[in-house]
Amino acid sequence: xxxxxxxxxxxxxxxxxxxxxxxxxxxxxxxxxxxxxxxxxxxxxxxxxxxxxxxxxxxxxxxxxxxxxxxxxxxxxxxxxxxxxxxxxxxxxxxxxxxxxxxxxxxxxxxxxxxxxxxxxxxxxxxxxxxxxxxxxxxxxxxxxxxxxxxxxxxxxxxxxxxxxxxxxxxxxxxxxxxxxxxxxxxxxxxxxxxxxxxxxxxxxxxxxxxxxxxxxxxxxxxxxxxxxxxxxxxxxxxxxxxxxxxxxxxxxxxxxxxxxxxxxxxxxxxxxxxxxxxxxxxxxxxxxxxxxxxxxxxxxxxxxxxxxxxxxxxxxxxxxxxxxxxxxxxxxxxxxxxxxxxxxxxxxxxxxxxxxxxxxxxxxxxxxxxxxxxxxxxxxxxxxxxxxxxxxxxxxxxxxxxxxxxxxxxxxxxxxxxxxxxxxxxxxxxxxxxxxxxxxxxxxxxxxxxxxxxxxx
Amino acid sequence: xxxxxxxxxxxxxxxxxxxxxxxxxxxxxxxxxxxxxxxxxxxxxxxxxxxxxxxxxxxxxxxxxxxxxxxxxxxxxxxxxxxxxxxxxxxxxxxxxxxxxxxxxxxxxxxxxxxxxxxxxxxxxxxxxxxxxx
Numbered sequence: 001x002x003x004x005x006x007x008x009x010x011x012x013x014x015x016x017x018x019x020x021x022x023x024x025x026x027x028x029x030x031x032x033x034x035x036x037x038x039x040x041x042x043x044x045x046x047x048x049x050x051x052x053x054x055x056x057x058x059x060x061x062x063x064x065x066x067x068x069x070x071x072x073x074x075x076x077x078x079x080x081x082x083x084x085x086x087x088x089x090x091x092x093x094x095x096x097x098x099x100x101x102x103x104x105x106x107x108x109x110x111x112x113x114x115x116x117x118x119x120x121x122x123x124x125x126x127x128x129x130x131x132x133x134x135x136x137x138x139x140x141x142x143x144x145x146x147x148x149x150x151x152x153x154x155x156x157x158x159x160x161x162x163x164x165x166x167x168x169x170x171x172x173x174x175x176x177x178x179x180x181x182x183x184x185x186x187x188x189x190x191x192x193x194x195x196x197x198x199x200x201x202x203x204x205x206x207x208x209x210x211x212x213x214x215x216x217x218x219x220x221x222x223x224x225x226x227x228x229x230x231x232x233x234x235x236x237x238x239x240x241x242x243x244x245x246x247x248x249x250x251x252x253x254x255x256x257x258x259x260x261x262x263x264x265x266x267x268x269x270x271x272x273x274x275x276x277x278x279x280x281x282x283x284x285x286x287x288x289x290x291x292x293x294x295x296x297x298x299x300x301x302x303x304x305x306x307x308x309x310x311x312x313x314x315x316x317x318x319x320x321x322x323x324x325x326x327x328x329x330x331x332x333x334x335x336x337x338x339x340x341x342x343x344x345x346x347x348x349x350x351x352x353x354x355x356x357x358x359x360x361x362x363x364x365x366x367x368x369x370x371x372x373x374x375x376x377x378x379x380x381x382x383x384x385x386x387x388x389x390x391x392x393x394x395x396x397x398x399x400x401x402x403x404x405x406x407x408x409x410x411x412x413x414x415x416x417x418x419x420x421x422x423x424x425x426x427x428x429x430x431x432x433x434x435x436x437x438x439x440x441x442x443x444x445x446x447x448x449x450x451x452x453x454x455x456x457x458x
Numbered sequence: 459x460x461x462x463x464x465x466x467x468x469x470x471x472x473x474x475x476x477x478x479x480x481x482x483x484x485x486x487x488x489x490x491x492x493x494x495x496x497x498x499x500x501x502x503x504x505x506x507x508x509x510x511x512x513x514x515x516x517x518x519x520x521x522x523x524x525x526x527x528x529x530x531x532x533x534x535x536x537x538x539x540x541x542x543x544x545x546x547x548x549x550x551x552x553x554x555x556x557x558x559x560x561x562x563x564x565x566x567x568x569x570x571x572x573x574x575x576x577x578x579x580x581x582x583x584x585x586x587x588x589x590x591x592x
Contacts, residue, residue, distance in 0.1 A: 428490065429490065429492065429530070429532075432488065432490050432491045432492070433491065433492045433530075436488065436491045436492075438491055438492050438493060438494040439492040439493075439494060439495070439530055443492075443528075443530055444530060446528060447528055447529060447530045450528045450529070451529075
């Protein structure tokens with residue numbers, strides 16, 4: 001059975017929520033849009049994380065040592081080699097493969113050690129600050145360089161997590177691992193790691209607590225909050241990035257001041273969750289917008305319905321169902337939108353739909369129609385045959401008509417397939433309990449299922 | 459009915475009234491909100507005890523026994539059902555009280571140790587049945 005947007009854990013039949021795991025669960029076909037922020041290691045209360053931050057800083061400053069010893073070529077080749085770390089699967093790449101930095105960019109980075117006396121003499125404490133000097137270096141590079149410096153630790157961490165969660169590992173050859181003792185890259189190292197079953201490429205996990213959408217110290221933040229714009233630009237002059245970067249090179253004090261400011265406010269620096277629920281207020285707002293929509297396609301009502309429902313359901317079913325994606329498919333010329341969830345089997349109802357209906361994922365088909373017709377049921381039924389499991393959900397405006405309800409019961413009687421419909425009324429109850437926390441919204445789904453089963457012949 | 463039945467009656471009806479009042483408050487605030495499992499557990503126990511006490515004769519509905527947790531009953535559902543139970547308790551009381559010297563009394567079967575009248579009955583003071591008007 002194919003899984004939609006496959007994740008490592010689901011592939012191996014490990015039914016755990018992202019919320020329960022210490023590492024970020026990787027997708028096989030694309031990257032997680034988060035980055036390792038070295039600042040989180042620096043501010044972490046854990047001595048281990050602090051020590052790892054020191055490792056990164058020392059390793060980066062070793063490049064300065066190489067330059068001073070007239071071994072710039074060596075420094076250049078290390079820097080280029082550690083500028084991409086595809087095994088961790090972080091970033092925005094759709095293919096999980098990025099490219100390394102150019103020689104020119106690497107030279108620019110190394111020139112900081114020569115051009116700015118403070119770095120030449122004392123080195124960096126937060127190397128991510130190179131973003132404020134070099135064009136084209138941002139969070140993804142910082143994250144990759146960090147991961148490469150910590151690769152040896154991350155491999156141990158991955159193995160530990162795999163053993164803990166019984167994720168299978170295979171012997172793989174890693175192109176390079178940074179060696180902290182020799183400050184060189186060990187080439188073609190054999191290690192045991194989990195692999196991407198599609199490409200057989202190794203995977204390295206990263207702890208959730210190190211991940212942010214952007215690094216704490218970053219160019220955009222500096223430009224908005226700290227950069228003395230009136231000193232850099234003349235009035236009415238276009239605000240070009242290069243000018244800021246050049247200004248920074250000549251005004252070490254300003255950058256240092258920014259670092260001090262960011263260190264003082266480090267209390268506010270928190271890791272970003274991989275998924276965050278929408279607040280209650282916004283859930284209620286979304287519901288009232290949904291209820292106001294007309295059925296049908298007029299004024300793009302169907303698109304709005306799908307958009308609002310997608311974000312509402314993804315939030316209210318969390319953490320019991322991890323949201324996988326919205327998916328579009330075309331079935332006999334008709335455009336269909338689905339919401340796909342991973343089934344984590346963490347409550348009895350979800351476990352039942354896994355064992356009885358083989359649902360490793362749950363599909364919710366959104367239909368902004370006045371009435372669900374036989375065609376709609378047949379479409380969902382066909383889709384369920386393909387790959388999804390035998391339990392499917394309609395999200396629609398009104399309850400099924402008696403004839404259509406009979407139709408779904410017949411489907412259960414003949415093929416043991418279960419189709420239930422969540423309506424506006426159910427959404428209201430879901431949002432109500434989402435707010436009051438007296439019950440969980442997923443229980444509304446269970447309620448509908450139990451009502452359905454009561455109507456089925458025993 | 460006897461003396462111990464009156465004890466049970468007072469306990470259960472007192473509990474029903476207080477639960478009814480609490481749930482009415484919740485229901486006024488958000489009638490469509492679901493009742494949590496903790497409350498449901500005790501509510502069901504109370505309803506189950508009441509069913510046994512009322513027996514089929516006084517039970518409000520033949521086909522309602524207790525709330526199903528999976529049905530996610532809402533505040534207003536619970537208030538509705540509780541009000542039915544309160545009515546049925548009152549009906550049972552009305553059927554077992556009499557007026558004597560301008561006061562209302564439970565008319566109960568006495569035991570050997572009680573001071574019974576010529577019919578073997580004892581009388582315990584109570585309030586006027588609620589459905590009667592002045």
